Amino acid sequence: MSHLLENLETPADLKDFSLNELTVLAQELRDEIINTVSHTGGHLASSLGIVELTIALHYVMNSPRDKIIWDVGHQAYAHKLLTGRLNLFNTLRQLDGISGFPKRKESPHDCFDVGHSSTSISAALGMAVGRDCKELNNKVVAVIGDGSLTAGLAFEALNHAGHLDRNMIIILNDNEMSISPNVGALSSFLSRKMTSRLFVRFKRETEIFLKSVPRFGKDLVQLAKRTEDSFKAFVTPGMLFEAFGIEYVGPIDGHSMDELIETLQNVSRLDGPSLIHVVTRKGKGYQPAEDNPALFHGVGPFDKTSGKVKTTTGAPPSYTSVFGEYLCQLAEKDSRLVAITAAMCTGTGLVPFAERFPKRFFDVGIAEQHAVTLAAGMACEELRPVVAIYSTFLQRAYDNVLHDVCLQNLPVTFALDRGGLVGADGPTHHGVFDLSYLRHIPNVTVAVPRDELELKRAMLTATTSDGPFVYRYPRGNGLGLQQTDDFKPLTIGQGEKLREGQAATLVSIGTFAETAMDVAVKLSEKGIEIAVVDARFLKPLDQELLIAEARRTGNIITLEENVLAGGFGSAVMELMEKNRLYPRVMRLGLPDEFIQQGSHDELLKLHGLDVDGLTEKIAEFLENN
Known part of the structure; x- marks a missing residue:
């Protein structure tokens, strides 16, 4: 490890x-990030692309007094390293280690918890209002990527920021376009000069002078403003932001330290909201990530010399890939079938x-909201849309699911990927709330397959359904069952x-079915014979089967990879109450809390949901009863 980063105590x-020295530090940061992520996995390309900007921000600003809000947080690794977490960085995304995202409880320099996109401008505006209410004068900066700017929330915030006219800086990190040598250099020059103290003072004094001209003063001011706006529109793409009432600066080279520092220093002296358009390259400084930024966006452990991702040879296909391949087969047979995703084509397996x-x-x-309502519109025109989306991101479109799809009982299918615990991404990404937030909506059918073949059957079933249909499946690989379309x-x-079993009935839902069978075997070794039922559906429940089992054994145990509050176990209890049956019920699932990061197996064991933990809990329950 080189000395600059190692000896840095505070930003x-x-x-x-x-x-x-700042340039040397940038390379040290990249080396540390590459070395660590090659072992832990994480969001590499975006963090490498924003190193110079992160250094420039901390060079100009005074964190934590000045607030820096990172959108999503994929790009915040350099920020963590510059703010006192170097010695903890090797625990990145590990159980009890530091988060892969900014977290307020982790550092005073992390002023807002993030993980989902497009929240930074709203949060920054709220902090600017809070600052002004307390009559303080600190800076507030939101750093948002061009991808995150597609969300409606970001535009709502831009609109309000222009209306409130509070002092704040928005940095648009644009890593999808290259800088034209001519236009980029000219625009960078203009942006720096047009925000300098001399230019701002000249513009203000000119406006005062023009207003003093008898009769024609106001007209001259308007003419000058129109001329300036036309010139800006000619040399920059900033008129969209100017329309919101936000001063636009850029685009500038996001890897030029001196340009970044000078522009930030100038813009920090402006009044009102400003936006700096910074162009960066994802994966900057690591050729494999530059060549394939999609692969290295969220990557597992890899060999840092070759850039080759470490994989388990001979592993069964993932649920995501099974979904993507079989959806193509269904689409061959049904021309009405269309697929929709929200910036997650690769992640949801829709590339084929x-x-x-x-x-x-x-x-x-x-x-996500638009994706769901777009699907509803398509369904009105007799198409069969399939919305492939992560469980944690469908939360963002809850009202659209309820109001636009289910209320109208439209045949929209939701392929709910990453259902359950997802591991190192932690609480912002665990899909452990969907069973609770979906099952109470009228008209929706929710299937939770136990393996990859059952997933295919659920997908086929959805194509014949005339109403909203959800199938939920986890991250990771299937069981390796022989693939068949018969x-x-x-x-x-x-x-x-x-x-079969007489002591109790263990009713599992989803991929916990295999675990439930293993638990039954272990209990049998203890002389306890329990039945195992795969519920298959969260909604509607198999009332006949569950009621029969409740009457037969008198002991019902439910098992789900979801929070217990309002989930599958709650649905089973409600079914019993509705039918005036009162068996002894034990619900097993996740507690009423946000689950920390860690591997899937570590988190199951931590909450007693591994085979040994479940065996112990069920044995104790039956002995007490």
């Missing part, structure tokens, strides 16, 4: 660094579909009994 120390059916594939960007659709609302 305030950067102010004593020379420009050359997009390649084979480009006219039937729609990536709406980070705009199967029938599921009977909606019908579960399956997997094992």
